[in-house]
Amino acid sequence: MSQFDGMMNRFDGVLTRLTHHLENIDQIMENSGTEEGRKELLNNQLVLVVDFVYQLKQMLGKEDTSRVIPQWLRIENRLRRLRRLVELQSPTVIIQNENQWLKKMVREMEQLGNGFEPDLYTEEEQEELAMERDFFDEEEFALDRIKGAILGHAIGDAMGATTEFMEPNEICRKYGTVTDILGGGWLHLKPGETTDDTAMSLCVAEGILESPDNPIDAIGQAFLRWEATDPEDIGNTIRSSLDHFNGDWLEAAYQTHLEFDGYTGGNGSLMRCLPVALAYTDSDKMEDITERQSKMTHYDDIASEACLIYNRIAARVLNGDNLLLALVAETDGTRYHNVFLDRPSCSPDGFVVNTFTWVLYLLWTYDSFAEVVQQATNEGYDSDTVAAIAGGLKGLSTQSFGLPQEWVNKLRNRKQLEKAAEDLYQLRQSMLGMTSQPAGTND
Ligand SMILES: [Mg+2]
Structure with missing residues (x-):
């Protein structure tokens, strides 16, 4: 087993728990309730998600980070966007859509051990990032x-x-x-x-x-x-x-x-x-x-x-x-x-x-x-x-x-x-x- 594979094995546990919290976000969105109550529940989940994302990065250490960092940066970017959507109390469908993206990133991270090689940003994501600039008024x-x-x-x-x-x-x-x-x-x-x-x-x-x-x-x-x-x-x-x-x-x-x-x-x-x-x-x-x-x-x-x-x-x-x-x-x-x-x-x-x-x-x-x-x-x-x-x-x-x-x-x-x-x-x-x-x- 290479050093990288070893690291990916240790990743698996954290990724599983991360996915679990992302699933919880979907569930919260599906259940009705007051906007404020939902926002609080979502924020609680997001705090846990952020924590797991940070744990992932710490596990990277100095081992072959060139392969993992692009994916980690992607996850962080999507997470940032999701947090903002929650903050702005955006419509359910937008938050769920964003959560789908985040889950996709996590799944891709799971595939890194199987030789998946991410670019820093794909063309599709570059367009997404450009749209994000338009979607959010950064000055807010x-x-x-x-x-x-x-x-x-x-x-x-x-x-x-x-x-x-x-x-x-x-x-x-x-x-x-x-x-x-x-x-x-x-x-x-x-x-x-x-x-x-x-x-x-x-x-x-x-x-x-x-x-x-x-x-x-x-x-x-x-x-x-x-x-x-x-x-x-x-x-x-x-x-x-x-x-x-x-x-x-x-x-x-x-x-x-x-x-x-x-x-x-x-x-x-x-x-x-x-x-x-x-x-x-x-x-x-x-x-x-x-x-x-x-x-x-x-x-x-x-x-x-x-x-x-x-x-x-x-x-x-x-x-x-x-x-x-x-x-x-x-x-x-x-x-x-x-x-x-x-x-x-x-x-x-x-x-x-x-x-x-x-x-x-x-x-x-x-x-x-x-x-x-x-x-x-x-x-x-x-x-x-x-x-x-x-x-x-x-x-x-x-x-x-x-x-x-x-x-x-x-x-x-x-x-x-x-x-x-x-x-x-x-x-x-x-x-x-x-x-x-x-x-x-x-x-
Ligand atoms: Mg001084």
Whole structure:
């Protein structure tokens, strides 16, 4: 028996139970009852289905994943669609039809052991995906995604701060494994307090909201107001650039670059860049602001490069793409191509390439939001920043209702974060309103 066959045998049990829950969905749809009662039953089943799908992916490990991942991604996509249909209380026939598709995917997965070789997407499915784009207005989900991103980022920051600058063996001795938001750390935080990563992201959001067309000066003013509160955890590169500022942010970053002998490739601009992807619907504008906000403090192209890739992934997910597909697509042909397949050999420290490599690895490897931020936390080094950056993208993809509620409740600045998310959403909507005007009517 080949390794692959062995894995498929272990799959069988999970696939059988998965099919059972999909059958239950059909039964629920056939039985009458109130819409609300049915929705609750369906949601319960879907939670179980999601759980089994995640179990499948975990069983894949590193064994011949190239054969199974296309099918797994298909299942995940169909599942996402089914969940939405339930959420929207769509007519029975549409939900049943979607469930048929999902069952078909599961049956195909069962055939993988018999030499069935799936393409990533067949032509028929590509058409289906294109129709899905038309069928669902992705913007309906934008507010939940934006909230998920902002809160997910802050949760990562709050949890990871406990172990910042520690090494994994120290963390193990002191805490065992950190699985919750504990506070403490070198900043002596109260549980649920956040650090510079969240503070500076809020500054970026504030600047964009104040002056969406050209937000750099407004972002800079917000940075300076934050510096004036004398934060203990301001990074060296950022402090230097803020202190060098004399009316020109790029010049300030360049002075820092000279002073630091060209070493300005820290992760300080990556940790705060997500609000740019959340606000701007126009991709050229989004990329321009992403790059310029990085170069306000970090002159090195290596920092802005990571920000660009990160925000391009975010923009895709915000438009409804699968997180893993977006990650593969946007790292293709870059220095981050396939770096996430194996555990990184570098430490998750403050060098932007190391930080981003770890972020990609965690997102690729762990399925749930909780695992992503917990794993980042227990790896130590720049754990708050790695957990925040990874948690932001993961939260964007799970949407706010996919975040563990007890952690959302623990965030001390939750109200402020939710307000920022709502304001960014409103701004996004107003930009869509402008771009959806027929050409030639707005001159
Ligand atoms: Mg921090």
